Amino acid sequence: MLLSDQAGQxxxxxxxxPATLRESVIEAIQELIVSGxxxxxxxxxxxxxxxxxxxxxxxxxxxxxxxxGEGWVDLxxxxxAFVHVPTLEEADQLLAVRTLLETESARLxxxxxxxxxxxxxxxxxxxxxAAVESDDVEAAVATNSELHALVTALSGNKVLxxxxxxxxxxxxxxxxxxxxxxxxxxxEEHTSLIDAIEAGDExxxxxxxxxxxxxTRASYLAQREKxxxxxxxxxxxxxxxxxxx
Amino acid sequence: MLLSDQAGQxxxxxxxxPATLRESVIEAIQELIVSGxxxxxxxxxxxxxxxxxxxxxxxxxxxxxxxxGEGWVDLxxxxxAFVHVPTLEEADQLLAVRTLLETESARLxxxxxxxxxxxxxxxxxxxxxAAVESDDVEAAVATNSELHALVTALSGNKVLxxxxxxxxxxxxxxxxxxxxxxxxxxxEEHTSLIDAIEAGDExxxxxxxxxxxxxTRASYLAQREKxxxxxxxxxxxxxxxxxxx
DNA sequence: GGACGGTATGCTGTAGGCAGTCGACGAAAA
DNA sequence: TTTTCGTCGACTGCCTACAGCATACCGTCC
Numbered sequence: 001m002l003l004s005d006q007a008g009q010x011x012x013x014x015x016x017x018p019a020t021l022r023e024s025v026i027e028a029i030q031e032l033i034v035s036g037x038x039x040x041x042x043x044x045x046x047x048x049x050x051x052x053x054x055x056x057x058x059x060x061x062x063x064x065x066x067x068x069g070e071g072w073v074d075l076x077x078x079x080x081a082f083v084h085v086p087t088l089e090e091a092d093q094l095l096a097v098r099t100l101l102e103t104e105s106a107r108l109x110x111x112x113x114x115x116x117x118x119x120x121x122x123x124x125x126x127x128x129x130a131a132v133e134s135d136d137v138e139a140a141v142a143t144n145s146e147l148h149a150l151v152t153a154l155s156g157n158k159v160l161x162x163x164x165x166x167x168x169x170x171x172x173x174x175x176x177x178x179x180x181x182x183x184x185x186x187x188e189e190h191t192s193l194i195d196a197i198e199a200g201d202e203x204x205x206x207x208x209x210x211x212x213x214x215x216t217r218a219s220y221l222a223q224r225e226k227x228x229x230x231x232x233x234x235x236x237x238x239x240x241x242x243x244x245x
Numbered sequence: 246m247l248l249s250d251q252a253g254q255x256x257x258x259x260x261x262x263p264a265t266l267r268e269s270v271i272e273a274i275q276e277l278i279v280s281g282x283x284x285x286x287x288x289x290x291x292x293x294x295x296x297x298x299x300x301x302x303x304x305x306x307x308x309x310x311x312x313x314g315e316g317w318v319d320l321x322x323x324x325x326a327f328v329h330v331p332t333l334e335e336a337d338q339l340l341a342v343r344t345l346l347e348t349e350s351a352r353l354x355x356x357x358x359x360x361x362x363x364x365x366x367x368x369x370x371x372x373x374x375a376a377v378e379s380d381d382v383e384a385a386v387a388t389n390s391e392l393h394a395l396v397t398a399l400s401g402n403k404v405l406x407x408x409x410x411x412x413x414x415x416x417x418x419x420x421x422x423x424x425x426x427x428x429x430x431x432x433e434e435h436t437s438l439i440d441a442i443e444a445g446d447e448x449x450x451x452x453x454x455x456x457x458x459x460x461t462r463a464s465y466l467a468q469r470e471k472x473x474x475x476x477x478x479x480x481x482x483x484x485x486x487x488x489x490x
Numbered sequence: 491g492g493a494c495g496g497t498a499t500g501c502t503g504t505a506g507g508c509a510g511t512c513g514a515c516g517a518a519a520a
Numbered sequence: 521t522t523t524t525c526g527t528c529g530a531c532t533g534c535c536t537a538c539a540g541c542a543t544a545c546c547g548t549c550c
Binding site for chain 2: 500501502503
Binding site: 019020022023058061062065066069070077078090093094096097100101104157158159160163 | 264265267268303306307310311314315322323335338339341342345346349402403404405408
């Protein structure tokens with residue numbers, strides 16, 4: 001069976017199925033939220049989103065269900081969906097959880113990662129450093145995410161890596177508008193992390209990752225301290241102003 | 246404002262809202278899965294579930310979306326929903342994650358729990374021991390879950406406790422059919438855990454919880470080793486046999 | 491006899507529509 | 521002027537209906 005052998009090769013770049021509308025809508029709404037076009041607390045009217053995206057209400061509803069499961073929006077029965085409002089406290093707790101998950105990931109990665117994995121880590125790290133040096137913030141952030149994702153993947157624990165990636169996405173949303181990036185220091189930490197993983201030193205890898213994520217957390221809190229945060233505009237059901245004409 | 250004062254008192258037993266159909270359906274399907282009426286790998290036909298529960302396809306679809314987000318079912322675009330098939334490897338990884346989350350919870354609980362929290366823990370523990378002594382397995386399992394949930398709640402980190410409770414639910418599903426309960430030994434560990442929390446000894450609390458959950462994990466694996474696991478009936482889309490008549 | 495292609499079937503994905511419900515606004519009463 | 525009640529508008533929750541598609545069955549060809 002030649003084909004099944006190839007198919008067995010991990011990500012054999014599955015044919016880019018036209019995906020269901022629901023999935024497309026999920027990504028679209030996530031993008032709208034992360035990019036700030038949909039603001040925290042905003043009432044998401046199904047019919048409006050449907051029209052905006054050119055689909056019917058059903059896929060939008062299903063997308064909102066799923067997004068609520070991942071913490072992007074809050075669903076109030078009978079009232080509809082509202083973009084989740086991340087409080088300072090919650091962000092802190094989320095960052096704590098991320099630290100926990102990624103620290104364990106790093107430890108396991110040091111335990112299990114092979115030569116191949118380390119190579120890929122180094123490649124990503126190089127790309128990240130290059131991005132920082134050329135002041136390409138966007139690329140640096142993206143590469144940073146990829147690197148962390150790869151570390152969790154190398155842990156060998158799929159459940160863990162999936163959970164971590166979910167948490168990471170939310171962290172990115174909370175974090176992005178506040179502090180853009182910690183710059184080169186972050187990538188030096190990445191480098192020593194990879195060294196530890198290559199050496200198979202679990203303790204050191206865990207320690208570095210813990211400190212690394214705690215740095216991010218500290219910088220986040222410091223940033224947020226300055227701006228007293230918006231006065232939480234009470235997420236109330238919006239009423240469409242009278243359509244005249 | 247008298248009313249709002251009362252409402253502020255935590256769980257003032259919110260009026261049992263008639264809940265949306267979707268939520269009822271979610272619980273119903275979860276129950277069907279946990280109780281084994283829906284077997285792993287089984288194809289969940291929307292219209293059948295709808296008829297079975299006496300609702301239309303829409304609430305069923307939305308419930309399946311949400312359940313897929315929590316790992317109870319797998320959604321294959323164009324093919325439908327299948328009850329998730331927990332492999333041995335995945336169960337092990339899930340238990341590892343649970344250990345991680347609950348250990349951290351225990352540590353934080355030792356750090357933050359007050360007199361009141363400890364009291365409630367002791368009460369639950371007493372109930373659990375009583376249940377074991379009277380051979381009430383059902384009650385013992387339920388109380389066990391409650392106790393662990395309370396520990397995570399006492400951690401003071403809502404994100405963490407929510408994640409832990411989700412993981413715990415899945416663990417219970419994987420675990421229940423295999424090993425019913427470890428009996429009294431488990432509750433002795435609970436007792437010393439509470440002692441550590443009361444003393445505010447973070448390290449000890451974490452250590453006990455880690456060992457405690459690792460015991461569960463070991464017993465699970467031991468149980469599963471014996472039965473070579475079902476031969477994984479290839480989750481294929483079922484086709485209703487021809488209706489004659 | 492085995493592989494291939496055509497056909498049928500029933501399921502999923504999506505759309506549209508109706509009733510129930512929640513919130514806002516305005517009028518009437520204290 | 522403040523509180524309370526009634527009405528209106530709009531949105532959600534759910535149902536029904538249709539189009540597209542994936543799979544299984546079956547006849548045909550090699």
